[in-house]
Amino acid sequence: MTELKNDLVLRALRGEKTERVPVWMMRQAGRYLPDYLKLKAKYDFFTRVQTPELATEITLQPVDQVGVDAAIIFSDILVIPQAMGLEVLMEEGKGPSLPQTMKTQEDINCLITEGVEESLKYVTDALSLTKKELNGRVPLIGFAGAPWTILCYMVEGKGSKTWDKAKQFAYTQPQLAHQLLQKITDITINYLKAQVKAGADMVQVFDSWAGALSPADFKMYAQPYLVQIADALKDDAPVILFPKGTWYALEDLSKTSAAGLGLDWCISPQMARQFTGNRITLQGNFDPSKLLAPIPEIKRSVKEMIDGFGTQRYIANLGHGIMPNVPVDHAKAFVDAVKEYNHE
Structure with missing residues (x-):
């Protein structure tokens, strides 16, 4: 194992002292x-995801060009429905769609939950290559995507602002919903x-769509x-949970075995600390749209x-x-501003 030269993110997750704030x-x-x-102009989306050399190259770009403190593998949360036997289409400018949606017990029975290591070997190959x-x-x-968010896509068949179909499925057929959620959970654990x-x-x-729930x-x-x-x-x-839009769950989630909690921009840092009682490392929560502001404003x-x-x-x-x-120099300004923060 190569020793990590920069382990700031991992130390922050372990609750150890860091000489500066890590950023990605x-x-x-x-x-x-x-x-x-x-x-992107040369290869379609799933070719980029499924070719370890391409995924590695893409994963490394922000480390080289923006100076972040961690690399995150280039992939997609919808590789899980694919591994479960569903077709996933990615259309330019339209987002993902799943032609076959989950409606009945039979649909759920037909899902594959075994052999995720084989079917998603391209992800693990990309990770090994990137690591090297x-x-x-x-x-x-x-x-990975969280079970609720993956269910949303599998039931709705495409993105949505309200996820009415997914919620209707959960509220009218709760037993099926829990069966599906458990199947997704099992395969996701093996995958991770x-x-x-x-x-x-x-x-x-x-858990991008968790905030659709009460x-x-x-x-x-x-x-x-x-x-x-x-x-x-x-x-x-270490595991970071990021259920977007669920400030109300922070206290509960801070008492779990997760090492960190991701936050969206709809909660103040002070409230997030108060809810989590400094029991857990927090991650976030700059509004991505604000990266379009002038650089002095970002800083x-x-x-x-x-x-x-x-x-x-x-x-x-x-x-x-x-x-x-977002212009690259604005992304870099964000990262630099974190690194330049005066800790005294």
Whole structure:
């Protein structure tokens, strides 16, 4: 094992003292980087994801060009429905679609839950290759979508603002919903364990659509499965849970075996600290749209954010993924502002 030269993110997750705040950005590998766009012009989305050499090249770009403190493997949360036997289409400008949606017991019975290591070997190959190429410069992050968010896509068949169909499915056929959630959870645990074995130093679970649920429904349909994943992985690698839009669950989630919690920009650092009682490392929560502001404004807002969270048990990040129209020098200004923050 190559020794890590920069282990700030991992130390922050362990609650150890860090000499400065570590920083990375969700979706940092990809869409706003000119070098990524060149590859995008040549290869379709799943070719980029499924070719380890391409995925590695894309994963390394922000480490080289923006100076982040961690690499996150270039992949997609919808590789799990693919591994379960569903077709996933990615259309330019339209987002993902799944032609075959989950409606009945039979649909759920037909899903594959075995052999994820084989079917998603391209992800673990990309992780191993990236790990080698990084040569200990920064830690490598693996990830998966959370069970509730994956259910949303599998039932709805495409993106949605309200996820009415997914919620209707959960509320009218709760038993089926829990069966589906458990199947997704089981395959996801195996997938994340395989990622750690292949070289991921930590993993993040993205529950992008958790905020569509009320507090009571989050407790029913999202939280138990997030907790199962955190428990299953706790001895393998640190786990960051990121259920977007669920400030109401922070206190509960801070008492789980997760090492960190991701936050969106709709909560103040002070409230997040109060809810979590400094029991857990927090990550976030810069509004990605604010990266379009003038650079001096970005730097001022970053300072304000770190002032609010404090410099320990904290990883600076965005409150959701970086947007395609963010200029690279603005992304770099965000990262630099975190690194330049005066700790005294």
